[in-house]
Amino acid sequence: MRWLGILGLVALSECIVIIPLMKMSTMQKTLKGKNLMNSFLEEHAYSLSQHSANDQKFSTHPLSNFKNIFYFGNISIGTPPQQFRVLFDTGSSDLWVSSVFCLDPGCGKHRLFNPRGSTTFQMTDRHMYFCNELGQIVGFFGRDIVQIGDLVIMNQTFALTYRQASKILPLLPFEGVLGLGYPSLATTGIIPVFDSLMLQKVISEPVFAFYLNNKKGYGSVVMLGGVDHSYYKGDLNWVPVPKCRYWQITVDRISVNGKVIGCSSRCQATLDTGTAFVHGPIRLITNIQRLIGARPYHGYQYSSISCRGSIGIPRVVFTINGIDYPMRTEDYIVSITSSLCFSAFLGGTEKVSKSETWILGDAFLKQYFLVFDRRNNRIGLAHAV
Structure with a gap:
């Protein structure tokens, strides 16, 4: 996140300061005598049932x-x-x-x-x-x-x-x-x-x-525990999660006006509902900011952009499992005040990995209906209604 x-x-x-972890004597005295659970629940098999509207x-x-x-x-x-x-x-x-x-x-x-x-x-x-x-x-x-x-x-x-x-x-x-x-x-x-x-x-x-x-x-x-299919249209596009840690998938490419500007050899992206923006390598984000008309804002890591957008601003298209998922102008303009808006793209994932990695936050996710399947380790995407 x-x-x-x-x-x-x-x-x-x-964060570079390490805060020592200490037991809290106040809590210990307050809760002294409380019985602790002997062990966590041990993992066991679970059976699946079909979801219905009345499923409790x-x-x-x-x-x-x-x-x-x-x-x-x-x-x-x-x-x-x-x-x-x-x-x-x-x-x-x-x-x-x-x-x-x-x-x-x-x-x-x-x-x-x-x-x-x-x-x-x-x-x-x-x-x-x-x-x-x-x-x-x-x-x-x-x-x-x-x-x-x-x-x-x-x-x-x-x-x-x-x-x-x-x-x-x-x-x-x-x-x-x-x-x-x-x-x-x-x-x-x-x-x-x-x-x-x-x-x-x-x-x-x-x-x-x-x-x-x-x-x-x-x-x-x-x-x-289930999916209400009335929240999306069309079919779910299922994408495998290769490593069970983050909800991470493979992106085929990122393009603007048909030209590949990122993930030229495929790349990894994490779908993160705890992140508001789209994070990527600085060099590629800088290129996207230029193409959509965003400019650095007074030394901050954010880039300002016209709140109205402008005619001709291109869509940024993420192709996942062969299907295009575009971000429209209204998707990547974040309004702070009536006259101050920022681009929803942020650079900086090189610090996390030497490979090209992306984090797709709510600016991208809010356009789509998302299903996270723990049984099959996959994510389903469809156009939200």
């Missing part, structure tokens, strides 16, 4: 749209349930929320989980540390009941933050992240939410899907 520094035009540097093991969960940049929904944790807004993120695998033990500005303006307010909370001796574009996030893991719509997970391990060193979090309308990546991307030994849904047989099918509506502030959904 890659996070935006564009809110408030704040540029975050890479299938949930279509509404998502809110924040400035066409973030898509988030409500979940609840604990007994009685405490509600939180979380980003459903295919680029990470852990679940974390802000807690009452966090005193940083990124926590104070949001809902905070209080473990003492839940009769089913269980503490663990595991600690959590994340460092990314969002900032430095430190916490500890606990277990509790997690509910997503009508789907209920028992003894789900999740992280409670007690340090959020970030200039971005206070500006965001959600309190945490629910990762939907593969287990190999999760903190070692932690079972992700979707794997718990499968292991506990809460869902019928090991698939989830996204419909990200960019036309209104509402109407977007994430589907867990």
